[in-house]
Amino acid sequence: MTSTTITLNNGVEMPALGLGVFLTPAGQTADAVSTAIGNGYRLIDTAAAYMNERAVGDGIRASGLDRDELFVTTKLWPGQYGDQAVHGFAASLDRLGLEHVDLYLLHWPVPTAFDATVKAYRAMDEMRAEGRVRTIGVCNFLPHRLQRLEEETGLVPALNQIELNPYYTQPATRAANAERGIFTQAWAPIGGTYQRNQDAVTNGAASPLEHPLITSLAQKYGKTPAQVVIRWHLDHGLSAIPKSVHAKRIGENFDVFDFSLAPEEIAEIDTLDTGVRAGGDPETFTAYSYLTDIDAQ
Numbered sequence: 001m002t003s004t005t006i007t008l009n010n011g012v013e014m015p016a017l018g019l020g021v022f023l024t025p026a027g028q029t030a031d032a033v034s035t036a037i038g039n040g041y042r043l044i045d046t047a048a049a050y051m052n053e054r055a056v057g058d059g060i061r062a063s064g065l066d067r068d069e070l071f072v073t074t075k076l077w078p079g080q081y082g083d084q085a086v087h088g089f090a091a092s093l094d095r096l097g098l099e100h101v102d103l104y105l106l107h108w109p110v111p112t113a114f115d116a117t118v119k120a121y122r123a124m125d126e127m128r129a130e131g132r133v134r135t136i137g138v139c140n141f142l143p144h145r146l147q148r149l150e151e152e153t154g155l156v157p158a159l160n161q162i163e164l165n166p167y168y169t170q171p172a173t174r175a176a177n178a179e180r181g182i183f184t185q186a187w188a189p190i191g192g193t194y195q196r197n198q199d200a201v202t203n204g205a206a207s208p209l210e211h212p213l214i215t216s217l218a219q220k221y222g223k224t225p226a227q228v229v230i231r232w233h234l235d236h237g238l239s240a241i242p243k244s245v246h247a248k249r250i251g252e253n254f255d256v257f258d259f260s261l262a263p264e265e266i267a268e269i270d271t272l273d274t275g276v277r278a279g280g281d282p283e284t285f286t287a288y289s290y291l292t293d294i295d296a297q
């Protein structure tokens, strides 16, 4: 089985469905990555901040797959924006044991230091021009941040990776991405790892995977709730990077290319949006300031 592919605004092709490894312990990452590749995944999403880039590289090599058949994403951590960006990238490549990455992302905008954010993006564009990165993009950029980045650099990211699942559908940011030709990729695609507040759930279901609409569609299609939600992303033309450390779930999350949802089912799932994030707010999120020893991994 293979994932459908998306063509980004610079012509680079990217698999729509991949494996995320946020909170995957380094000791379990190589197995998760090689299991995913064995199941047909060709997109792996990591980050310097996940502290598992070395294990991602090990998993890729253990899979035996040719590097050119894989699409590898990693991310620059805000602590290394500004002058540290070139060093941060070289350290990621070194940990991964790769000569290039396919997609390099700014991990978060830093509203209080947006100049450093912009400077890092310019440095990433130079890495792209040198051929060490095929594509560059951003994460967690709200529309006004995309606008400012474009005004200051003249550059339009290929992709914006944002929190996105049936409980938080981000219509305004998706529309702003689409208007600029920026592709939307979903993190926390099946509901994520953060606990939701009670006011950010619908029908008392703490996770979209437990919502009666999703469980009834799962029953209808003979699929699991996670497969229905992943299919919802793909049927919207989005990219999703679900994470799991369990081989069975890694396989399950990729086994979604033999069915699709009806337009009215997609629209019904859209109505589950609570408008409330479970993860960090890009305008106030400062957790990145705690991770200061990114080089000590």
Ligand SMILES: NC(=O)c1ccc[n+]([C@@H]2O[C@H](COP(=O)([O-])OP(=O)(O)OC[C@H]3O[C@@H](n4cnc5c(N)ncnc54)[C@H](OP(=O)(O)O)[C@@H]3O)[C@@H](O)[C@H]2O)c1
Residues within 6 Å of the ligand: 019, 020, 021, 022, 023, 045, 046, 107, 139, 140, 161, 162, 186, 187, 188, 189, 190, 191, 192, 193, 194, 209, 224, 226, 227, 241, 242, 243, 244, 245, 246, 249, 250, 252, 253
């Ligand atoms: N750019 C950013 O700022 C940002 C932020 C967060 C995440 N991300 C990326 O996006 C990826 C995905 O987001 P995420 O990891 O936060 O959330 P997610 O993929 O929506 O959810 C992961 C959670 O779902 C569980 N799970 C996986 N498959 C399942 C299944 N089939 N049935 C039931 N539960 C299942 C996992 O547990 P088990 O592992 O125990 O199976 C884990 O607890 C990350 O791994 C990372 O690569 C990016």
